Amino acid sequence: MTAPLTMPLPELASQFNLRRDITFLNHGSFGSCPREVIAEYRRWQDELESEPVHFFGRRRLDLLEQARIKLGAFVNAHADDLVFVPNITYGMNIVINSLRFEKDDEILTTDHEYGAINNTWEYHLGRNGGKMVYAPIPIPMTTEADFVEHFWSHITPKTKAISISHITSATAMIFPIKEICRRARAAGIITVIDGAHVPGHIELDLTDLDADYYSANCHKWLCAPKGAGFLYSRRDMQARLEPLVVSWNLSRHHDNIPRYVNLFTNVGTNDPAPWLTVPTAIEFQRKHNWSAVRAACHALGSQTRMRIAELTGLPPVSDESQTWWNQMALCPVPTDERIDYNRLWNEFAIEVPIVAWNGHTFLRVAVQAYNTPTDMDRLIEAVKVLVKK
Ligand SMILES: Cc1ncc(COP(=O)(O)O)c(C=O)c1O
CATH class of the missing domain: 3.40.640.10 (Type I PLP-dependent aspartate aminotransferase-like (Major domain))
Structure with missing residues (x-):
């Protein structure tokens, strides 16, 4: 059985130096180090x-x-x-x-x-x-x-x-x-x-x-x-x-x-x-029971995938289990050149990669220990604005 979290994710967030004015969802490209590691x-x-x-x-x-x-x-x-x-x-x-x-x-x-x-x-x-x-x-x-x-x-x-x-x-x-x-x-x-x-x-x-x-x-x-x-x-x-x-x-x-x-x-x-x-x-990671952190991140990522799918109507790239993905939630979004995904950063201060792959467009939402449901709410609100017809 997975050991419980040593502290809720919002408290783990305080261990990292990330700027609070940015919604940081791109640990997959360059992740932040905890303060004590630095x-x-x-x-x-x-x-x-x-x-x-x-x-x-x-x-x-x-x-x-x-x-x-x-x-x-x-x-x-x-x-x-x-x-x-x-x-x-x-x-x-x-x-x-x-x-x-x-x-x-x-x-x-x-x-x-x-x-x-x-x-x-x-x-x-x-x-x-x-x-x-x-x-x-x-x-x-x-x-x-x-x-x-x-x-x-x-x-x-x-x-x-x-x-x-x-x-x-x-x-x-x-x-x-x-x-x-x-x-x-x-x-x-x-x-x-x-x-x-x-x-x-x-x-x-x-x-x-x-x-x-x-x-x-x-x-x-x-x-x-x-x-x-x-x-x-x-x-x-x-x-x-x-x-x-x-x-x-x-x-x-x-x-x-x-x-x-x-x-x-x-x-x-x-x-x-x-x-x-x-x-x-x-x-x-050992002392913070990282397997529990990862499971909590996956659950938050999975909710986010489903919420974005409701907005876009696009099918998922895999099921929601941890077989195919864990802390990077891949969210298909419309491949429509009229939608300016750069606005996620420019207007909403959300750091999230927009990936073009084989004719598809994805938001690759990385969920790390410092991410909270509020981060995901901000992303959802921004996606709502972007994909609105
Ligand atoms: C699958 C994969 N391979 C290789 C790399 C390169 O990593 P680095 O720039 O640290 O060498 C990356 C970077 O994101 C990656 O995602």
Whole structure:
């Protein structure tokens, strides 16, 4: 059973620094950090600045290892299979830059994927060989079994890798990637998973998923400071990875850290404070019973989806369960160029993304711990004004 909320959502809102004059419904793009997480981030920076040489020269690697161990416990992976990276784009670039394909090899993905990751694939395949195949995944979503069958029908003997989001950006869908990873392993196909929205948003068990490569952000739903991402690689797939940035990582080897960790950790001078703060973000969510927070956010998001559907008359993209979505409520709105959705920001001070995808228009309403029913009422009032005929 889910533990109860430690405090009602309106009180949790007081833990964040968000401006009160704005209705902030876009945690999916850039989330806000709780005050105490930011305080710890600044404390790390202060400690670094008090003796930078000692910090970088003698403490950094041990501190990062401790942070990787805490992250590993959170995502159920061995710490030595995880490296911190500034963001998931960086992590995916490491993988995509390293893999090599023949001219006719296919990398299967979907038409729900994040543009920057598609760009990365297209760029490298264009230089080195291989081509992307974008499986169309229609909405509304039905069952997970239907999804997997439909996606798998695009596998051919030429498919050498699968690149897929665990939670998509434009359509905010949770994809059933465990079964896809299982089938891919049996078929000898490499899996590369985009988990940008996953840590802190839904449970993540990397050992159970058994993907080859999984990169994610801690600076979205886990509420860690910006610049905290990670790349997980299965142990037997690590040797294929090449450095994205060449630095001391090729000539200085540390006895106490594996090649994989060294390759992506010793890449010039950077600020390790976001990574060192990841354990604090994990602890913040643990002590506030985050599964209960997430359930409360989902319930608020679900009410909002239904209220907006009443105004627009448009059908939902999935059912209201937590199978297909959790804290990003995707609300179809009319695709009508006479409706100026920019007014949501310009006139109503509502920060909510308006997404154009495959001929549809959506409001992607992110519901985080700091959001309240009043935020949703404001959104509904604004949508009423916009869509009024
Ligand atoms: C699905 C998905 N992948 C990748 C990214 C890129 O994240 P970042 O800019 O932190 O690398 C995003 C950003 O929102 C995303 O939604």
